[in-house]
Amino acid sequence: MLSIVIFYIKIKYYKEHYTITMNGLDINYRFPYELIQFLLAKNGNSLLVKGPPGGGKTTISLQILETLQGKSNIIYLSTRVGDASLYQQFPWLKDMEKNLRLLVASKLLLEAMWQLKEEEESQVKEYGRRVLQEMTGEAPKVVPRIEFNKVFQGKAAPEVNRIYDEVQMNLPSKSIIVIDSVEGITSRFGIREDIFVSMIQKDLVEGANASVIFVSEKSEQSSEDYIVDGVIYLYHDIDDGRRKRILRINKLRGVEINQSSYSYTLLGGKFFTFYPGEFEKVQVTKFEYTMNEGIFSTGIRDLDRLFGNGLNPSSFLTVELGKDISMDELILLFRPIFLNFLYNGIGIFMVPLGGWNAIRLEKDLTRFIDAESFRKRVRYIDYTAEETNIPFVVAAGSRDEQQVNQRLLKALLDLTSMENRSVLHFIGTDTMEYIKGTETSIKELFNMAQLIKSSSDVAILTVRESQSLKNEIINISDYYIKLVEIENVPFIYGIKPRIVYHAIQVDRNRGFPNVTLVPML
Structure with a gap:
């Protein structure tokens, strides 16, 4: 009718x-x-x-x-x-x-x-x-x-x-x-x-x-x-x-x-x-950190909810990066994660992704957290530098393997403060694979997985979709999500657990750099 x-x-x-x-x-x-x-x-x-x-x-x-x-x-x-x-x-x-x-x-x-x-x-x-x-x-x-x-x-x-x-x-x-x-x-x-x-x-x-x-x-x-x-x-x-x-x-x-x-x-x-690049137009406000009892919050409330309230201790989260993802879109996702761990007093042991810069990262994050806390709780591993005068950067480019291992061990001890505090291990596997090769990287990642799963630490790995070790990493991951771009807008979706497409948007209620995830339904 x-x-x-x-x-x-x-x-x-x-x-x-x-x-x-x-x-x-x-x-x-x-x-x-x-x-x-x-x-x-x-x-x-x-x-x-x-x-x-x-x-x-x-x-x-x-x-x-x-x-x-x-x-x-x-x-x-x-x-x-x-x-x-x-x-x-x-x-x-x-x-x-x-x-x-x-x-x-x-x-x-x-x-x-x-x-x-x-x-x-x-x-x-x-x-x-x-x-x-x-x-x-x-x-x-x-x-x-x-x-x-x-x-x-x-x-x-x-x-x-x-x-x-x-x-x-x-x-x-x-x-x-x-x-x-x-x-x-x-x-x-x-x-x-x-x-x-x-x-x-x-x-x-x-x-x-x-x-x-x-x-x-x-x-x-x-x-x-x-x-x-x-x-x-x-x-x-x-x-x-x-x-x-x-x-x-x-x-x-x-x-x-x-x-x-x-x-x-x-x-x-x-x-x-969904509009592209909206985060560039939003006024910088204040980061609102979150704390979940007995579990690690990502600082993104919607992501915590999708993971069942957050990341479990001794777990691995892998983020696979699509080929069109920009640096700004990467930071849009990882900025609140880093800030939330730092605000909760948890140190970050970081092997950066290819193309990242220590000084730019510090300038970005210290808009929302004081510089002293950042330098105390971040250890940025630079495999291209043999020496450095930047306080939070660890020079790991020396050919002296023993010296490099000592520096890495000291960096971890700086973060745990000899009190067995939990640490976030953030590993850009593209950098790792470029420096050490595929086979060695896979071996070290499996060794790291065994150590973390017997500790109270948590690890976040990034892997690019073109990397040959991608298929190996999914086997050690407790959580596995993909970060992709759809019509110039960053989206995530989950393999472990299974999650529909969610656009990463600036949280309009709490302001930048807080973000929210909006499902594509």
Whole structure:
């Protein structure tokens, strides 16, 4: 049964942490920046939202109405669900319930309700238009129905006709319309999708300055793509049992597209876009460390939860690094881990990853912890230096193996303070493998695993996906996660334990450098 849902929304925009101001309107930027610019265009335009079922097409369309409600008359035409189903599928719509009038009707009931609505509203609006005409001398504007009449040729199409009437009743104010879905309408009336879209484009978008969002179940390019002003595709697939969601921008007329694809989630039944490099824009605040009894906290509350409250003593966590991961993305993950161990008085014995620099690391971390504590509790092993005057750096580049071993032993004793305190062993295995070779590195890692598993220490290893010793490391790991980049955003997912994709985001409540993990659902 075809139904029409019309929102008359009069609520103030609901602000969250993710807001920007554009054209005088506070926008919750769950959508790509390019899409926001396109939707806020002064003139009417059309957007085609395409993709297979379950991609979030209805969700993003409803949120667009929610976001732009203060600017235009809002109309939502549904061919699939009524109000009860909408509220069940999108419970967040309940927040607007007191301030919207929701009309759902079949064909016959719709016609009856429309007659009643005309009696209540048409006289007022017609009077207003006559007053405006007298004041300005302009003829009242009407919605053209040239293409409508060509397509339907006198056949009854009350649901589509209602859209035209609603747009005209609100002239000269702009209307924003969602038609969900194109296939539902066209199959009912036996017309082609491209003909229907062209009809709406000419009559309502070009003729009445309305903005129209078409929802389509098609996943591939079709003739409708060439008619509308903008096209986005919502793709989702299953990657080894984990859902991956991608929004691709095909075109947005009049808008410069800086990034053509974004990852997103439907967490909590709402559409949320992940933006690249957001951590660079956040003001530095204060690190809030955490302490878990009898277990090591990572300093990332969501990661602790995924690991069952944290890392067990005597355990190994391995982080496999994807080929596109940047240094900033690496530090985004490891910064709160390092800080949390240091704040809890636990020393870090560190064999750095290739490309890391001791001074840069110190400058970064001492923004959040005093320099004295950092130098006391960090031992940075430098296999390229034979000597150093940096207090926390251990020069291990000498060919004198006995001297190197003595320096490494002293570094560990500095951290334990002869009191058998726990230590975090952070090992960049790419550096280790480069310096010592694959076979020797594997042997030393297995020896280290035996020692740590008989102690109260904990180890974090990093391994690049191209390293030959990767398959050996997973065997000694109690936890094994992968750090990858999806559309320029860092994500983790778990092998041990099995974890879905989670985006690494700056915690907006606690501020940088605290981070949170947002699942891709």
